[in-house]
Amino acid sequence: MKSKEHTRQVRDKVIQKFKAGLGYKKISRALNIPRSTVQAIIQKWKEYGTTVNLPRQGRPPKLTGRTRRVLIRNAAKSPMVTLDELQRSTAQVGESVHRTTISCALHKVGLYGRVARRKPLLTENHKKSRLQFATSHVGDTANMWKKVLWSDETKMELLGQNAKRYVWRKTNTAHHSEHTIPTVKYGGGSIMLWGCFSSAGTGKLVRVDGKMDGAKYRAILEENLLESAKDLRLGRRFTFQQDNEPKHKARATMEWFKTKHIHVLEWPSQSPDLNPIENLWQDLKTAVHKRCPSNLTELELFCKEEWARISVSRCAKLVETYPKRLAAVIAAKGGSTKYCLRGLNNYAHPTVQLFICKKMFGIMYDFCSTSHVHTTLYWSFTWNSNKIDSCLWL
Template sequence: MSEQMRLMRSKELPKELRDRIVARHRSGQGYKRISAALKVPKSTVASIILKWKKFGTTRTLPRPGRLAKLSNRGRRALVREVKKNPKITVAELQRCSKEMGESSTKSPITAALHQSGLYGRVARRKPLLSARHMKACIEFAKKHMKDSQTMRNKILWSDETKIELFGVNSKRYVWRKPGTAHHLPNTIPTVKHGGGSIMLWGCFSAAGTGRLVAIEGKMNAAKYRDILEENLFQSAQDLRLGRRFTFQQDNDPKHTAKITKEWLRNNSVTVLDWPSQSPDLNPIEHLWRDLKMAVHQRSPSNLTELERIPKSRCEKLVASFPRRLMAVLAPKGASTQY
């Protein structure tokens, strides 16, 4: 192929040359002869003649081009809408853009928001906080910000959680051949009547994890008191906290019930005054996450197979408490990244 033909393939032909191709075609010359005479690829000759037959012209026709961009004014308006309502949908933004006389297609809108550092993400689930809850969190953070690390190391953190032993509520993907969906390695075991999950009560300190108790049946204040009776002081002893430790629990009704308060008072247990709706402050939430990840990796069938969290991890979680307090103060008591 000649250099001229290579150039013709890479860029559009001049209109004068296109007109000559059509003129020769009208005079009865074939594609091959025109190609050889004008040194234009035969495919290009055919394309130009086809276009002339269809549209009656050899001029360059207008092309769709790129999607229209939003103006700076339109972009700023959409950013204001998103900041006012982060949960606004793309369809609603399209309507807003259309009302302003701007492009209302999805791509320019999302591109404009990305340019402003805004991206669509799944909303995190956080406790519903009232003004009273946020005020209590701020007061709690200010009160304990200056506590010494020694004092924090004497706290026994506690909570309950539900763990799916067989991954009932989670999706798992497997590599398999067609027709092998029911082969044992390609399935996830399940148990009837909710047997695939277990409710646990646990506690830990900077020294490590305490007792981990499986809760049988429905949890109530009496059962919670019995759990404390059988496990609280033994956990403190195992972790060498001594008698002068501080017990942390949230404000679940079972924890604040009369019989629970009486037991704690009769046994001279110092309880950390905990603000409501504040799981962000409790480092045990991260311990539960570690435990659930270990469970899902191993799929244990009973409590004795559960992984034990290393002491170093417990130390780091307790050491994070000051940062959690600062994180609460920054948004004035609102939810944090923890």
């Protein structure tokens, strides 16, 4: 509710008593008003020489300071609260305002509507395991991490898009060819890749034909792991990193490592943010999709070419800064960190697309409809297996 405004008579009495030599505290007690109010009245009188209400600039704000603070507090306390819920909360205190007014108030304090990042689900056991891994390795030397061969698999999609694409266009031209991005059902096909790298550069990148199982995984290791370690000059006593997928931890696979005398790094589950190869996958997808491969054969070729082009300095930097990842896990007490690059793989369904689109851009739609804006930036809505590319009003 709006704070109480004192009458002209009360303000004049404050000035009279001030002129008589009374201090702020005595005036406050005599008139039974807060000391801060007394101070504000006197300061205004000193500056403008009057106690009358001065002309205000512009229209008074729809939201009072108190309601604005409540909105900000609710949004900070419950980040997933919707504008509709905040709007209803203002109506309950007698201040019915538009969604746009609420969003503007939140924007002024740096709160913006954004799509929540997708992070691996972490149980308490996962967090405990991640924290134990980080604390046990945070003191390891830089030379130790240089001896690690990092590995992982990733899926590359044909005609996928990894970057936002915006178009300037007029109304009713959304389907013109120059305003669209060509897509193929199910992304036009995809390939699965296995790769590895160390601080000395990238190792082998191999296409996985068919479904990956334990036998196929061991065949890939047999043909590529030791050769990659040799090419990267890791020596005999290097450490191999892999995640905890069943085919990786199968008894036959672990026996293979034992037979080859390869030390395998103990890895906490649900920890893609601790594997720096995730950054290289992102680099690879961005580079390949810029070349627009037209078929799966070209896709594989471009992947291998771009993988070979990744600089040694890029690889070395990722390994050099690895202690920062461990520190981030420790700071988060085993929780998620900013280093996780996993996308929105589970949100490719059209219903979910529409839901997120409405949630993210409801503010823009409301603004355009209520402000009679006729010239609008129109966008298109595209997806791939990793993230939303762009979400735009059609």
